[in-house]
Amino acid sequence: xxxxxxxxxxxxxxxxxxxxxxxxxxxxxxxxxxxxxxxxxxxxxxxxxxxxxxxxxxxxxxxxxxxxxxxxxxxxxxxxxxxxxxxxxxxxxxxxxxxxxxxxxxxxxxxxxxxxxxxxxxxxxxxxxxxxxxxxxxxxxxxxxxxxxxxxxxxxxxxxxxxxxxxxxxxxxxxxxxxxxxxxxxxxxxxxxxxxxxxxxxxxxxxxxxxxxxxxxxxxxxxxxxxxxxxxxxxxxxxxxxxxxxxxxxxxxxxxxxxxxxxxxxxxxx
Amino acid sequence: xxxxxxxxxxxxxxxxxxxxxxxxxxxxxxxxxxxxxxxxxxxxxxxxxxxxxxxxxxxxxxxxxxxxxxxxxxxxxxxxxxxxxxxxxxxxxxxxxxxxxxxxxxxxxxxxxxxxxxxxxxxxxxxxxxxxxxxxxxxxxxxxxxxxxxxxxxxxxxxxxxxxxxxxxxxxxxxxxxxxxxxxxxxxxxxxxxxxxxxxxxxxxxxxxxxxxxxxxxxxxxxxxxxxxxxxxxxxxxxxxxxxxxxxxxxxxxxxxxxxxxxxxxxxxxxxxxxxxxxxxxxxxxxxxxxxxxxxxxxxxxxxx
Numbered sequence: 001x002x003x004x005x006x007x008x009x010x011x012x013x014x015x016x017x018x019x020x021x022x023x024x025x026x027x028x029x030x031x032x033x034x035x036x037x038x039x040x041x042x043x044x045x046x047x048x049x050x051x052x053x054x055x056x057x058x059x060x061x062x063x064x065x066x067x068x069x070x071x072x073x074x075x076x077x078x079x080x081x082x083x084x085x086x087x088x089x090x091x092x093x094x095x096x097x098x099x100x101x102x103x104x105x106x107x108x109x110x111x112x113x114x115x116x117x118x119x120x121x122x123x124x125x126x127x128x129x130x131x132x133x134x135x136x137x138x139x140x141x142x143x144x145x146x147x148x149x150x151x152x153x154x155x156x157x158x159x160x161x162x163x164x165x166x167x168x169x170x171x172x173x174x175x176x177x178x179x180x181x182x183x184x185x186x187x188x189x190x191x192x193x194x195x196x197x198x199x200x201x202x203x204x205x206x207x208x209x210x211x212x213x214x215x216x217x218x219x220x221x222x223x224x225x226x227x228x229x230x231x232x233x234x235x236x237x238x239x240x241x242x243x244x245x246x247x248x249x250x251x252x253x254x255x256x257x258x259x260x261x262x263x264x265x266x267x268x269x270x
Numbered sequence: 271x272x273x274x275x276x277x278x279x280x281x282x283x284x285x286x287x288x289x290x291x292x293x294x295x296x297x298x299x300x301x302x303x304x305x306x307x308x309x310x311x312x313x314x315x316x317x318x319x320x321x322x323x324x325x326x327x328x329x330x331x332x333x334x335x336x337x338x339x340x341x342x343x344x345x346x347x348x349x350x351x352x353x354x355x356x357x358x359x360x361x362x363x364x365x366x367x368x369x370x371x372x373x374x375x376x377x378x379x380x381x382x383x384x385x386x387x388x389x390x391x392x393x394x395x396x397x398x399x400x401x402x403x404x405x406x407x408x409x410x411x412x413x414x415x416x417x418x419x420x421x422x423x424x425x426x427x428x429x430x431x432x433x434x435x436x437x438x439x440x441x442x443x444x445x446x447x448x449x450x451x452x453x454x455x456x457x458x459x460x461x462x463x464x465x466x467x468x469x470x471x472x473x474x475x476x477x478x479x480x481x482x483x484x485x486x487x488x489x490x491x492x493x494x495x496x497x498x499x500x501x502x503x504x505x506x507x508x509x510x511x512x513x514x515x516x517x518x519x520x521x522x523x524x525x526x527x528x529x530x531x532x533x534x535x536x537x538x539x540x541x542x543x544x545x546x547x548x549x550x551x552x553x554x555x556x557x558x559x560x561x562x563x564x565x566x567x568x569x570x571x572x573x574x575x
Contacts, residue, residue, distance in 0.1 A: 005415060007423035016422075021429045069317060076310035086562045087318045090325070093558045095505040097523035098547035101530045102328045105540045113327040116344035145321065177306075206418050209507050213527050227418055234422050235512055244422050251419045258414050 005251075008244045016241035027241065034245035044246065046221050047229040050136065051250075054225065055204045058140045062200050063193065065144060066151025071185060073152070074159040085156070089149035096146070100213035103142045104129065129215050132222040139210050139223055147203065151196045158192030159185065191265060198261040202254055226250050328551070332356070332544040339541050355541035356549075362542070365549065367518065368525040371437075375510075375521060376503035378441045383499045384492055386446035391454025392480055396466060406455070412448035418508065425512055435516040443509060444502075450495050457491035458484060497557075497564050504554060522550050 012034055014020075014027035038044050073084055091099065106113040107128040115125035128138040162185070170184050186193070208227040211217050217224035217232075226246060234243030331339060335352050338345040359365065393399070394406050424443055425434075433439030461484060469479050485492070510521045520528065526546050 004420035004423050008419055011422060011426075021426055024426055024430070069314070072310050072314055077307065077314065082562075084314050084318060086559060088321055089562070090555060090558060091321060093501055093505075093554050094551045095507075095523055095554060097505075097507050097527045098550040099324070101526060101543050101547050102324050102551075104530070105331065105544060106324050106327055108540065110342075111340050111344075111540060113323060116346070119343055145324070148321075202416065206416050208418070209527075213530060216531060230418070231421075231508070231512075235425070240422050240426070247419050247422060251416060254416055255414070 008247055008251075011241055012244035012248050014241045016244065018238035018240075020240070021238075030241070034242050035249075037242065038245055038249065043221065043224070044226075044229060047224045047226045048249075050222065050224055051205060051207065051226045053136055054140060054143070054207055055201055057137075058143050058204050059197060059200045061140065062144045062147050063151055063197050066148045066196065067155050067189075067193070069148065070152045070155030070159060071181060074156055075185075085152070088152055091146045092149040094146075096209040097213055099146060100142070100210050103138075103210075104214045107138055130219055132219050135215055135219060135223045139207075139214060142210060142214075143204065143207065147200060151200060154192055154196045155189065158189045162188050194261055194264055198257060201257055205250060205254055205257075325551070325555075328544045328547055331541060332548045334541055336539060336541060339539065355539070355545040358539075359542040359545045363525055363529055363546070365522075365525075365546075368520050368522045369549075371519060372504060372521040372523075374437060375440045376500050378437065379444045379503040380496050380499040382441065382445040383447055383450045383495060387450030387454045387495060388458075388485065388488070388492070389480070390446065390451045391456075391458050392484055394451070394455040395458035396461070396463070396484075397476075409448050409451050409455075413452060421508065421512060424509075428513060433513075435514055435519045437519075439513045440510055440519075440521070444499075444506075447499065447502075450499065453491055453495055454488065457488050461487055494564055497561060501554065501557075526550060 011027070013029055013031060015030050015033075016024075016027040020027045069088055073081055073088075077084075105111070109115055109125050109127040109130070112125070114128070118125040126134060128134045166184060166188070167180065170180050175183065206227050207225050208231065211223040211225055211228050212231075215223045217228050227250070230243045230246040230250070233239045233246065330346065330348060332355055333351045333353070334345065334348040335350055335354065338348055338350075390409075394402060394409070420443075428434055428439045428443075431439075433442065465483065466479055469483055474483075505523065506521070507523045507527065510524045511527070514520055514524060517525070517528075526543075529546070530543055
């Protein structure tokens with residue numbers, strides 16, 4: 001584990017290029033040049049912004065909807081739970097690439113499912129993936145759809161760990177459904193909530209397949225994410241030193257979030 | 271990502287896990303008006319419809335004729351079910367080859383994970399040696415390191431080893447995942463030490479104990495590990511994309527993505543692409559539905575994405 005972390009770090013301080021794939025130790029040490037260049041690189045800054053957009057909007061949506069479905073499944077019904085759970089979880093197991101190809105077609109402005117729905121009510125569907133403003137929200141919608149199941153399963157496990165006595169006591173004291181959710185469920189689920197938020201955040205920070213398949217980062221880089229940018233720099237243009245610096249910036253962000261989570265959890269268990 | 275944040279210990283018996291509707295609900299439930307219950311069912315049904323809509327659209331489109339794919343007003347259910355999309359796709363893409371590649375890689379990755387993760391997990395759970403805890407911390411750390419961080423040095427390493435465009439290059443980086451080691455270690459910790467001591471007294475060697483006593487006891491964990499590893503490998507995209515240049519070594523996702531994003535638009539119609547997605551997603555969904563309890567248990571117990 002330490003080796004690739006250090007190797008990537010080392011590469012990020014060099015001008016590692018295609019010729020160095022065969023002669024790695026010929027790469028020149030250039031200090032922080034790559035990092036300086038990164039933060040003056042509009043493309044990288046755009047990709048950083050896009051990734052942040054994806055995370056900041058996508059994570060709360062995923063976690064909230066996952067929680068809602070989990071609560072409905074666990075406390076709202078008593079039949080067909082397995083059926084619903086399997087249904088909501090199914091997108092998680094499917095191949096992202098295949099699903100992204102499907103979503104691209106679902107959102108197709110002339111022949112897609114959404115276009116068909118729009119035309120049923122007499123409207124024309126916008127070109128979701130071809131629009132700078134709509135492409136990213138579309139991608140977020142797909143991510144929420146695909147990852148909601150993971151969060152739901154975590155919450156169901158968390159909900160089942162809440163003793164029924166607690167709920168019954170609350171109900172005897174006259175708590176309504178909303179009060180029960182607000183005062184019992186959410187506080188007791190806090191560790192799960194944090195955990196779900198963090199794994200979703202980490203997953204979303206690495207988002208790659210969706211823009212790769214659906215938009216190739218376009219239109220005009222509006223869906224270019226850090227991972228996609230890194231892939232292109234590293235494996236299409238073979239600016240591998242530079243790409244390593246990108247990978248490292250992302251890594252530091254992810255580590256920061258993980259450490260923050262561990263700290264929050266510790267406070268929580270006190 | 272670590273032991274502290276995992277909801278529920280891995281070692282808990284899977285049978286206690288969520289899922290089965292409990293026959294007798296708490297008494298309070300009965301007093302709730304059934305209107306609310308109906309509303310909840312309606313909401314969930316609507317949610318499920320939205321969740322399954324892309325799959326339904328994929329299946330329906332895969333069997334539509336070109337005319338119905340682009341018809342306006344839209345055709346929801348094909349009036350004439352056709353296999354043409356599949357036939358055309360097979361003409362353009364050597365799907366059996368990619369299918370075989372995906373299967374070979376997934377099976378090799380899974381087998382090696384079963385063996386190596388169990389061995390490491392056993393050593394970390396049951397053997398005393400210097401630095402054991404440090405190794406375990408490393409495993410936990412590896413769980414947190416995003417895979418993307420390793421791509422660049424890994425590519426250089428694999429190129430130097432001349433493993434680009436080889437099965438070994440696709441399998442080796444995933445041969446023993448940190449998640450598997452963590453899962454097996456947690457599970458094996460619940461095996462009583464007395465059992466192993468008794469076997470040692472009777473003169474059994476570590477090798478015998480591991481294969482004959484420990485492994486049969488951790489079958490549920492092995493099942494969970496196999497499912498997740500198979501699935502992870504089948505769905506894996508970034509590394510196979512990087513580690514293959516020769517189309518003959520593409521796995522299914524790489525072949526489909528390359529085909530679907532071909533800038534020369536030599537790629538197929540939407541019908542062909544839906545047929546391709548259908549063929550990739552179908553085995554996964556079938557396996558998932560057949561073994562769904564293992565999936566949700568694995569997620570809930572190990573908190574893995």
